[in-house]
Amino acid sequence: MTRLTATYLVETPLPVEEAAAQLAGEQSSGTFVAVPGESEELKQRFAARVERIDLLEVVEHPSLPGGRYADRYQRAEVAVSWPVDNFGANLPAIVSTVGGNLFELRGFTGLKLMDLEIPDDLLQHYVGPKQGVQGCRQLAGVADRPLIGTIIKPSVGLSPTETARLIEPIVAAGIDFIKDDELMANPPHSPFDQRLAALMHVVNRHADRTGKRVMLAMNVTDELDAMLQHYDHLVEAGGTCAMVSVNSVGLVAVRKLCEHGNLAIHGHRNGWGMMTRSPLLGVEFPAYSKLWRLAGVDQLHVNGIDNKFWEPDDSVVRSIAACQEPLGLIRPLLPVVSSGQWGGQAFETYRRTQTTDLLYMAGGGIMAHPGGPAAGVVAIQQAWQAAVDGRTLLEAAADYPEFRQSVAKFGGTELAEQLAGGRG
Amino acid sequence: MTRLTATYLVETPLPVEEAAAQLAGEQSSGTFVAVPGESEELKQRFAARVERIDLLEVVEHPSLPGGRYADRYQRAEVAVSWPVDNFGANLPAIVSTVGGNLFELRGFTGLKLMDLEIPDDLLQHYVGPKQGVQGCRQLAGVADRPLIGTIIKPSVGLSPTETARLIEPIVAAGIDFIKDDELMANPPHSPFDQRLAALMHVVNRHADRTGKRVMLAMNVTDELDAMLQHYDHLVEAGGTCAMVSVNSVGLVAVRKLCEHGNLAIHGHRNGWGMMTRSPLLGVEFPAYSKLWRLAGVDQLHVNGIDNKFWEPDDSVVRSIAACQEPLGLIRPLLPVVSSGQWGGQAFETYRRTQTTDLLYMAGGGIMAHPGGPAAGVVAIQQAWQAAVDGRTLLEAAADYPEFRQSVAKFGGTELAEQLAGGRG
Numbered sequence: 123m124t125r126l127t128a129t130y131l132v133e134t135p136l137p138v139e140e141a142a143a144q145l146a147g148e149q150s151s152g153t154f155v156a157v158p159g160e161s162e163e164l165k166q167r168f169a170a171r172v173e174r175i176d177l178l179e180v181v182e183h184p185s186l187p188g189g190r191y192a193d194r195y196q197r198a199e200v201a202v203s204w205p206v207d208n209f210g211a212n213l214p215a216i217v218s219t220v221g222g223n224l225f226e227l228r229g230f231t232g233l234k235l236m237d238l239e240i241p242d243d244l245l246q247h248y249v250g251p252k253q254g255v256q257g258c259r260q261l262a263g264v265a266d267r268p269l270i271g272t273i274i275k276p277s278v279g280l281s282p283t284e285t286a287r288l289i290e291p292i293v294a295a296g297i298d299f300i301k302d303d304e305l306m307a308n309p310p311h312s313p314f315d316q317r318l319a320a321l322m323h324v325v326n327r328h329a330d331r332t333g334k335r336v337m338l339a340m341n342v343t344d345e346l347d348a349m350l351q352h353y354d355h356l357v358e359a360g361g362t363c364a365m366v367s368v369n370s371v372g373l374v375a376v377r378k379l380c381e382h383g384n385l386a387i388h389g390h391r392n393g394w395g396m397m398t399r400s401p402l403l404g405v406e407f408p409a410y411s412k413l414w415r416l417a418g419v420d421q422l423h424v425n426g427i428d429n430k431f432w433e434p435d436d437s438v439v440r441s442i443a444a445c446q447e448p449l450g451l452i453r454p455l456l457p458v459v460s461s462g463q464w465g466g467q468a469f470e471t472y473r474r475t476q477t478t479d480l481l482y483m484a485g486g487g488i489m490a491h492p493g494g495p496a497a498g499v500v501a502i503q504q505a506w507q508a509a510v511d512g513r514t515l516l517e518a519a520a521d522y523p524e525f526r527q528s529v530a531k532f533g534g535t536e537l538a539e540q541l542a543g544g545r546g
Numbered sequence: 547m548t549r550l551t552a553t554y555l556v557e558t559p560l561p562v563e564e565a566a567a568q569l570a571g572e573q574s575s576g577t578f579v580a581v582p583g584e585s586e587e588l589k590q591r592f593a594a595r596v597e598r599i600d601l602l603e604v605v606e607h608p609s610l611p612g613g614r615y616a617d618r619y620q621r622a623e624v625a626v627s628w629p630v631d632n633f634g635a636n637l638p639a640i641v642s643t644v645g646g647n648l649f650e651l652r653g654f655t656g657l658k659l660m661d662l663e664i665p666d667d668l669l670q671h672y673v674g675p676k677q678g679v680q681g682c683r684q685l686a687g688v689a690d691r692p693l694i695g696t697i698i699k700p701s702v703g704l705s706p707t708e709t710a711r712l713i714e715p716i717v718a719a720g721i722d723f724i725k726d727d728e729l730m731a732n733p734p735h736s737p738f739d740q741r742l743a744a745l746m747h748v749v750n751r752h753a754d755r756t757g758k759r760v761m762l763a764m765n766v767t768d769e770l771d772a773m774l775q776h777y778d779h780l781v782e783a784g785g786t787c788a789m790v791s792v793n794s795v796g797l798v799a800v801r802k803l804c805e806h807g808n809l810a811i812h813g814h815r816n817g818w819g820m821m822t823r824s825p826l827l828g829v830e831f832p833a834y835s836k837l838w839r840l841a842g843v844d845q846l847h848v849n850g851i852d853n854k855f856w857e858p859d860d861s862v863v864r865s866i867a868a869c870q871e872p873l874g875l876i877r878p879l880l881p882v883v884s885s886g887q888w889g890g891q892a893f894e895t896y897r898r899t900q901t902t903d904l905l906y907m908a909g910g911g912i913m914a915h916p917g918g919p920a921a922g923v924v925a926i927q928q929a930w931q932a933a934v935d936g937r938t939l940l941e942a943a944a945d946y947p948e949f950r951q952s953v954a955k956f957g958g959t960e961l962a963e964q965l966a967g968g969r970g
Contacts, residue, residue: 149729151700168703168735186823188856207734208702214767214794215731218816222728222791225819226855226885276575278632279592304646305573307639310631311592343638346770346802367646370638372796378770392642395649399610400824431650432612461650 124241125203127173128220128409132200133185133232133402135192138175142200144229146170149219150208168208174201184231185402195231197402211247213416214374225403232402235409240416245450251420253386254453255479258420261362261386262298262337267510268478269337269456270502271299272495273485278305282312286320292488293328293336295496296503299481301339304367304392308344314352322359329360339365339388339421346375353382362386368414368422369393380418388458389419399432407437408444411455421456421481427470430462439474446479456481463487464498464532465505465525469518472509482506492527501528516540548665549627551597552644552833556624557609557656557826559616562599566624568653570594573643574628592632598625608655609826619655621826635671637840638798649827656826659833664840669874675844677810678877679903682844685786685810686722686761691934692902693761693880694926695723696919697909702729706736710744716912717752717760719920720927723905726765728791728816738764738776746783753784763789763812763845770799777806786810792838792846793817804842812882813843823856831861832868839879845905847882851894854886863898870903880905887911888922888956889929889949893942896933906930916951925952940964 134141150170178197185195209215225233253261262269272292274285289300300321308314318340329335342352342364349371353364365388368376380387397404411422424441425433438459445455459471459480464487472478484502491498501524508518508525515533519526519541530538558565574594602621609619633639649657677685686693696716698709713724724745732738742764753759766776766788773795777788789812792800804811821828835846848865849857862883869879883895883904888911896902908926915922925948932942932949939957943950943965954962 151703164700164703168700186856187825188823188858208729209731210733212731212733212768212772214769214791214796215729215733217794218728218731218767218791218814221794221820222816223819223855225817225823226849226857228854228856276588276592279575279588304642305632305639307633307636307642309634309636309639343642344636344798345638346798348636349798367638367642370641370645371798372638372800374768374770374773374795375798375802376796378799390642392646393649395647396645396828397820399612399649400827401611403824403827404820425650430652431647432610432652433650434612 123205123207124243125205126216126241126244127201127203127239129199129201129236131197131232131234131236131402132230133181133195133197134230135184135190135195136229138177138196138198138200141229142172142175142202144227145200145224146172146202148223148227150204168205170202170204172200173203186231188228189231190228197232199236206241206244211244213377213413217373217413221405234402235405237406237408238412240412240449242450245452248416248452249381249418250415250449250452251418251455252380252384253420255456258337258386258456258481263334264298266478267506268480268482269298270499270506271301271481271483272297272488273301273303273483274306275303275485275489277303278309280312282317282320285312285317286324289321290324292495292499293324295499296334297336297499299337299339301365301388302341304341304390307341308348308352314340314342314344315355318355318359322361326360335362337363337386339363341365341367342379343367343371346378349375349379350382353379353385356385357383363388365390367392368419373413373417376414376419377417386420387418389414389422391423395432407441408447411441411444412449415449415452415455419455421458423458423460425461426459426463427467427474428462435474442475442477442480446477454479458483465502465528466515466533466537468502468505468509469515478506478510487528487532490531492531493524497524497527501525547629547631548667549629550640550665550668551625551627551663553623553625553660555621555656555658555660555826556654557605557619557621558654559608559614559619560653562601562620562622562624565653566596566599566626568651569624569648570596570626572647572651574632592629594626594628596624597627610655612652613655614652621656623660630665630668635668637801637837641797641837645829658826659829661830661832662836664836664873666874669876672840672876673805673842674839674873674876675842675879676804676808677844679880682761682810682880682905687758688722690902691930692904692906693722694923694930695725695905695907696721696912697725697727697907698730699727699909699913701727702733704736706741706744709736709741710748713745714748716919716923717748719923720758721760721923723761723763725763725789725812728765728814731765731767732772732776738766738768739779742779742783746785750784759786761787761810763787765789765791766803767791767795770802773799773803774806777803777809780809781807787812789814791816792843797837797841800838800843801841810844811842813838813846815847819856831865832871835865835868835879836873839873839876843879845880845882847884849885850883850887851891851898852886859898866899866901866904870901878903882907889926889952890939890957890961892926892929892933893939902930902934911952911956914955916955917948921948921951925949
C-alpha cells in the first residue's frame with residue numbers, strides 16, 4: 123500500500139517519540155481513550171506511522187501557549203506517513219489529515235507542516251497546472267527571460283474607464299503581464315464585466331496592432347457561480363489568465379476554477395502570512411504550494427528578494443525552488459516574484475536562483491518610475507538582461523538610462539551615491 | 547456610505563498611529579510609493595479609516611519575526627473601517643481586504659483579526675444558517691436541552707457495514723446526533739455512498755420504530771462536484787445534516803454547499819489551531835465565526851470546557867457567546883461543544899454560559915463508557931439534566947448510576963475519591 127508522508131517541525135514538552143506517536147494516533151485511529159473496534163488488525167492497516175525523528179535544539183520556553191508544562195521543550199523534525207487508503211484522492215480530506223486538529227494538541231508547543239511527499243498513485247488523479255511555466259510563456263509570447271508584470275494601482279477606487287486609461291501606456295510599453303490588485307474584485311464601483319470590457323479593449327487593440335497579447339490577470343475572486351461566470355466572460359473576451367485569491371476562496375473552489383477551462387490561473391496568496399509567519403505554527407511553502415499545484419494553479423506568489431514584507435530572502439529563494447521541484451508528471455509552478463520589487467533585485471534574484479522562469483512583478487516600481495510607466499517597464503527589462511549577462515547593478519545603470527533612473531529613485535541613498543561616484 | 551469595521555490586536559515597533567495608518571493604506575489605495583491616479587478625491591471616497599486606537603501594554607521583544615527593529619513594541623487594539631463600495635457583497639474579497647497581506651507587514655510584530663462589524667446593507671445579501679439553533683432542534687426532535695451527539699470512532703478503517711453495526715446501539719440508546727470523524731470522508735475502504743446507505747438504514751429503521759430521527763452528519767468533504775453529489779444522496783436517503791471541514795474546503799465552496807438545499811450544515815473547524823493558537827497572529831473566533839455564519843454554516847465547533855486541546859476555558863466561553871451574538875436577521879449558530887467531553891463538564895459549561903442551545907459532543911466519553919455506548923448516552927443526558935436543575939456533579943453522581951460510572955471512569959482520581967467518600 124502506498125503512503126503519503128508529511129514532514130513537521132515540532133516542539134514538544136514530551137519525549138519526542140511519545141509526541142510523534144500521539145500525532146500519528148490523533149490523525150488516524152485514536153481518541154483519548156481506547157474504544158471498541160480499534161483492533162490490532164485495523165491499526166496495522168490504517169494507522170499513521172512515524173517514519174523519522176531528527177532531534178534539533180532544546181529550548182526553555184514554549185513557543186506556543188496551552189501546552190503541557192515542562193522545564194525543557196525539545197524541537198525536532200518528524201516525518202509521519204499515512205496509507206493513501208485512509209483518504210483517497212480527496213484534497214480537502216488530505217488537508218484535514220496532515221493538518222487538522224494537530225495544531226491544537228497540548229503535547230506540542232510548536233507544530234509546522236513543512237513538506238508533503240505524495241505518491242504516484244495519488245498524483246495520477248491530478249492534472250495540476252494546465253499551463254505551467256511553458257504555457258504561460260507561450261500565452262504571453264516570452265521565450266527566454268522572466269515575464270515582466272505590474273499591478274494596477276491605486277488598488278481600489280478607479281472606474282473601469284479610468285483603469286483602462288491607466289493601463290494604456292503600460293500595455294504600449296511592451297509589458298508582458300498586468301493584474302488587478304487583490305483588493306479589486308467585483309465591487310459596485312468597478313463591476314467585473316465592465317472592467318473586463320474596458321481593459322480587454324486596450325489589450326486586444328494592442329494585440330491587433332503589434333501581435334503581442336498582454337496577459338491580463340483579472341481578479342475573478344467571488345462567490346462560486348459569479349467566479350465561474352467571470353472566467354467564462356474572460357475567455358469570451360480573449361483573456362488568457364484569471365487571478366484568484368487562493369486562501370480567501372479556498373482549495374475546493376479554486377480547484378473547480380482551475381478545471382473550468384484552459385486559462386492560466388494566477389494564484390494570489392494574500393492571507394499567507396497568517397499561516398506561516400509564526401516560526402513554530404502553521405505551514406511552510408513547500409507543503410502549501412504542492413496543494414495549490416495539485417489543485418491546478420499555474421502561478422503562485424513567493425514575495426521577492428528584499429521585499430517590503432517580513433519574509434527573509436532565504437525563504438523566498440526556497441519558495442522559488444519549491445515551485446520548480448519535480449512532482450511526478452505535474453508541471454512546475456511559475457513563481458510570482460513581487461512586493462516592493464523594481465529592477466534592482468534582478469541581480470540578486472538571478473544570482474541565487476539561476477532561473478528566469480519567473481513572473482517578475484513591480485507595482486510602484488513601474489508605475490512611479492520618473493520617466494513614467496513605460497520607462498519603468500523598459501528599466502526592468504534592462505535589469506534582467508544585465509543580470510543574465512552577468513553584469514552588476516552599477517554596470518547596468520551605466521549602460522541603460524531608464525534603469526539608471528530607477529536606481530536613483532528606488533535604490534536608496536547609498537546606491538545613488540555609488541552611481542554618482544561611478545559617473546564622476 | 548456604510549462601512550465594514552474590523553478590530554485588530556496589534557503589536558508594532560512604530561508609533562501606533564503610524565502603524566494603523568499603514569494598515570489602512572495597505573488595504574485600500576496604497577503601495578510603497580505614491581502613484582499617479584491616487585487623487586485626494588479617490589482617497590476620500592475609498593480609503594480605509596482608522597476609527598479607534600486603544601493602547602495596551604509595551605513589550606521588549608517582538609512576538610513575530612521580520613518586523614522592523616525597535617527597543618520597545620507597543621500593543622494596541624485598533625479598529626479600521628472600509629466603505630462597503632470597496633468590495634461589495636463578495637465574501638472572499640472581504641477576507642482579502644480585512645486580512646490579506648496585513649499579516650506580512652514589517653510594521654507589525656503581531657496582528658490578530660479580532661472581530662468584524664458588518665453593516666446591514668451587506669448583511670441583507672446573506673441568508674446565513676438556514677436551520678440555526680431552532681431548525682436543528684426541530685430536525686433532531688430536541689426541545690429544551692442540549693443536543694447530545696457522538697463521533698464515530700475509530701476515525702478511519704471501519705467498513706460501511708462495520709460502521710453501521712457500531713452505531714446501532716448508540717442510535718438505540720436515544721442519542722440525538724452522530725457524526726463522522728473529520729478523518730473519514732470518502733476513502734476507498736468506506737466510500738461515501740456505501741457508508742450512507744448502511745448508516746441511514748440504521749437511522750431510518752430506528753425512526754420508523756420510535757419516531758425519533760437521529761441527526762446523522764455524514765462528512766461530505768470532497769472535491770466540489772463530489773461534495774454536492776454526496777449532499778444530494780444524503781437528502782435522497784432521508785438525512786438531515788451534512789458535515790464539512792470548513793477550513794480544508796474553503797469559504798466559497800462551503801457557501802455553495804450551504805446554499806445547495808436545506809440540510810443543516812455541521813461546520814468542523816479542524817485546522818483552526820493554525821490560525822489562532824499564536825497569541826498575536828491570525829484570527830479570533832468572533833471574526834472567524836461570522837464569516838462561516840454568513841456563508842450559511844449552522845453548527846460550528848468551539849471546543850469545550852476542560853478540553854483535551856490547548857484552548858483555555860475562557861476562550862471556549864467567549865466562542866459560545868459569539869455564536870449567539872445578534873447579527874441582523876441572520877440566525878445564531880449552534881455551538882458544537884467537543885474535545886475530551888463527557889458528562890462531567892456539563893456543570894461548568896452551564897454555569898458559565900447559561901445556555902442549553904448547544905450540540906454537546908462526546909466521542910470516547912460515550913463509546914468507552916463502562917456500561918457500553920448506550921449507558922454513555924444516558925449518562926450525559928443525566929449530567930445535563932442535573933446541571934440545569936442546579937445540582938452539583940457529586941449530587942448527580944449520587945442520583946444517577948450511569949453518570950456515576952462516567953465519573954469513576956473519566957473523572958480522574960480526585961473525583962473518584964470524593965465519590966467514594968460521599969458514598970461511605
